[in-house]
Amino acid sequence: MRSRMIAIAIGFVLAGWQPHLISLVVCACLACITLLCFKFISWHYKGLMLCFVGGFIYATLWGHWQVSHKLSDEFVRTDWRVTGVITGLPRTEKGVTHFNFEVASIEALSDIEISDLSVRKLKLSWYKPSQILKPGHKLRIDVRLKPPHGLVNPNGFDYERWLLVRGFDATGYVRSLEITGVSSFSVIDNLRDLINLNIESRYENPKAYALLQALITGYKKNLSDESWEILRRSGTVHLAVISGLHIGFMAVLGWWIGRIISFLLPRTVAYLPYVLSMMLAGFYMLLAGAEIPTQRAFIMIAVFVSSAMMRWFVDHWTRWWVALVCVLALSPLAAFEVGLWLSFGAVALLIWFSQLSITWYSVFKLQLALLAGMLPLYLFFFSGASTVGPVINLIAIPLVSVLVVVSFINLILTSIDLYWLAYIEQTIVRLFWWMVENAASWEWAFIDIQYQTILSLCLVVVACVILISPKGWIPKPLAFIFLLPLVFNKFExxxxxxxxxxxxxxxxxxxxxxxxxxxxxxxxxxxxxxxxxxxxxxxxxxxxxxxxxxxxxxxxxxxxxxxxxxxxxxxxxxxxxxxxxxxxxxxxxxxxxxxxxxxxxxxxxxxxxxxxxxxxxxxxxxxxxxxxxxxxxxxxxxxxxxxxxxxxxxxxxxxxxxxxxxxxxxxxxxxxxxxxxxxxxxxxxxxxxxxxxxxxxxxxxxxxxxxxxxxxxxxxxxxxxxxxxxxxxxxxxxxxxxxxxxxxx
Structure with a gap:
């Protein structure tokens, strides 16, 4: 089964690398030829071929579907009247309100010939807003739109891919706006908004409430550039971004709650721990805005938990590949996202290290091994790595885990004017920032390392494999020979x-x-x-x-x-x-x-x-x-x-x-x-x-x-x-x- 999952994943990835999508006719022909080969040709690997082609065609069709909804280039800077509803949390900064808008109807405000326009979602800005926008507001707006477009530079962020993956078919700005009602399907977004307001009302320090909003509702807009730099240098960015670590913690918490209930009430369903595990993780994902990274983390958790619940006796590597295929099925272009490589890379390393012997210093050893194993990805994506991260994370990870639980309980208590846990929450927040700020202030907290060629990066990969390999396999000092190109990298x-x-x-x-x-x-x-x-x-x-x-x-x-x-x-x-x-x-x-x-x-x-x-x-x-x-x-x-x-x-x-x-x-x-x-x-x-x-x-x-x-x-x-x-x-x-x-x- 694992080989078939690998074949499907390769099909997904290769489809994303297409310069131009093959036509639907070619997809149909390719599918027919593959099925005929599978039916009439006797070949040991025909099952893998079917999986590979199936993944490739699926990802290609997904690409056609997404691209078909984009606003055409011929409609650059055109005016439209649009009705629909606000999704997600609007944010206002420096006199501009930014919000996502799900389209119900759209009509041109000028004599434009329109054929088959199927715009689904818009990313809009409203300059000098005269009203406060809330999640679920139904609007009738006049907007000036342009097709999804981004700046394309070496090593730059691919904004157009980001928009495509998230289903934004056009961007623009509001020229006039009228609120016509409130949607009854925005319960979660309104809850997120209320939680953010609750947190802001209890803290004067922007850095404090920004951290809690990022941890509870996934709202990261209030974290300043200075805060992000502190987190980057201290190696704790992953703690302020809801990911597999946070959702995994919620899944574990839900499992233990289920176990306790099962112990106290023996007649409850045996699957209760697993069900509560996925329910709590799923709720946390929704509360975090159900963004692509949180969906990815939830899918990975769901695959591992559901396979255990169904007594699916396969090894962890097979489950890892199944989870990867499920994530790519949701969004085939996820292979281009940094988060996918980091999250699945970290889980792969944890699976690898779980096979090694456990000692009293295993936790510290695990942090160093994760740094070594993730080093090639850090160099490729960030051109450097935090040297203090392994030590800081030993304290920061359990501290943030406790903070999440305390904050959720405190939200419930403060909603009924009980502030029993307020001091504990504030103390943990102050302790976290004090710790990461001191770590980041160290001159060598973050080391910038540039690789000059792909060959030098491959040598780093070899070095890291040697470092994380079991004791006795390969002499560890050999790794430093392969790291020499990073030291002498001026030859270019x-x-x-x-x-x-x-x-x-x-x-x-x-x-x-x-x-x-x-x-x-x-x-x-x-x-x-x-x-x-x-x-x-x-x-x-x-x-x-x-x-x-x-x-x-x-x-x-x-x-x-x-x-x-x-x-x-x-x-x-x-x-x-x-x-x-x-x-x-x-x-x-x-x-x-x-x-x-x-x-x-x-x-x-x-x-x-x-x-x-x-x-x-x-x-x-x-x-x-x-x-x-x-x-x-x-x-x-x-x-x-x-x-x-x-x-x-x-x-x-x-x-x-x-x-x-x-x-x-x-x-x-x-x-x-x-x-x-x-x-x-x-x-x-x-x-x-x-x-x-x-x-x-x-x-x-x-x-x-x-x-x-x-x-x-x-x-x-x-x-x-x-x-x-x-x-x-x-x-x-x-x-x-x-x-x-x-x-x-």
Missing amino acids: NSRLDQEFDVIVFDVGQGLAVLVEVGEYRLLYDTGASYKSGSSAFERSLLPYFQSKGIKQLDHLILSHDDNDHVGGYSVLTKNTAVKEVYRSFGRVDESNKYCRRGDIWHVGSTRFEFLAGSEGIEDNDRSCVLLVSNKQCAVLLPGDISKRVEKRISIDQNLNIDWLVASHHGSRTSTSDAILKGFRPKHVIFSAGYGNSFNHPHPEVVKRVYKSGAQAYFTATDGAVFLKSRKENRCIAESMRHEEIRFWR
Whole structure:
């Protein structure tokens, strides 16, 4: 049976990797051929083949179903009247209310030809809300919608996949809203809202109530970035995110309650412990919002508990594979979720360690073994690991387990004005934060470790297998030989003098360009900051910086004082040191200089030159214009300059450049014939937001670029664009969406 589960799981995973989903006709033909082979061909492995093809076809059909509901790209920034009900918990921050909306009916507010529109759920924002929204509110709203779309960057979060998995078929914002009633099917969400209000009313410290809300209702929005960083460094993030650990604890608690009842009332059903175990775990999952991670955890618990209840005498590994298949059946793209790898990886290690001998120090040994076993996943997903986690979790896990039980009892008591457990709850919360804050403050609490190649990561896997193998199998010191590539991981930067790489990040409406020459790094602009408090730098650049271990920039160019270009500056400086800044505005000092025409410096054979900057009155025209070139390739970064400045810098230029980042995101006032004829670029990159309200890039500009003979790239539809200067006069241009094709994009 285990082999069949493995075959189904492989089918699920491979279907998710399809660049384009095979058609329904092909699915039908594939199913018929497989059934005929199974019927008439005598082959020992035909059962596995049937399972594999069945999993592949199932996942493909699931993909077709999800994609078929998405709002089409032709309806970008269109207005609709929608009726339906709010699902989940609305949240309001900095004057904006965000909520999920289940659609009952939808009609266009303009003359749009609509055929077979089947939008199911929307993710909406309401700016400057005039009413407080609650779970279950029925609404009639006028909204401006666009298809599900996300920023696509190296090592970045795949927002489009996230939306697809959770069934969001469009995003947008509210233009007008009317509450028409309250749904009677939102009992759980209303209970979650009441619990959150109860917790907030009892605590003044946001950090305290944010932790309790995360543990009881799965509401994590009140945990600040500072709190998440503390949890990350202390290795306790998993404790603040309801997962298998929490739901498993509830399952164990339910089982023991059932055992006690069975002992006191011998005539009760023998299955009572198992039934209560799943009921309590299921209730906790619903109370946590029934998000994908909690559903995944509940399914895993349900498989293990139900198999024990039904006396299903199979080994734990078979149950593990059955649970994995059930989770993938719920969402075949779960294989792309970090949480699935972490949760199933941890359970696999626990199954493995359960076969080893148990001693008095087994708990501490288990924590170290889990760290060693999970190290490859930590390196792959997070580029580092917490060194204090194994020790802190010895105390934090039982502490949080007690806190969950005490908090549930306290919720019941405080609802009838009894505060008997309030002091105990507050003490545990304070103790938890005191412990993790002190652990995180240690300089070596979290070690950043970058692997340079897949081969080095595979060697780490071998090392970890040696470390967690039973005593006497393989000499443990051998593991440290395989870990050497992590220590000597600088070999990749042997190309220093004659090559450079440029990444035009997909930051939405804005600009951020990273230039790398070996170990030298220059960042041109930082992208925008948002009303929510986040920034394009956090979403687009920071994941790449963390994965590559970039903690310092040699130069930062702030082209001009517009939010969409320099809004991420404060977040950048919190995470990354900067040696020297060139700018066209603000105060200057020894490390902050104005960019001036004629300023030149070299890194190896790569030349950096300002062609203009810090001149004139208009902010856009003061932009720092930077030319980066070597003997093979050249790229021009002009900021937001207008046609007038373009004409000035193009005079007397006899230079064929390979790449031009379009001025002012392709606005009508820039990227003129002057700059296209003066520099004769082979590729023009437009950095602009998807469906932006500025109509960037303007159709006239795009037409002008194509007429000049250049190839155009658009970050909105191509994702991040990579420009690579290589030996033998090779200048390569690639884009994320074309190099990493996914069927949901």
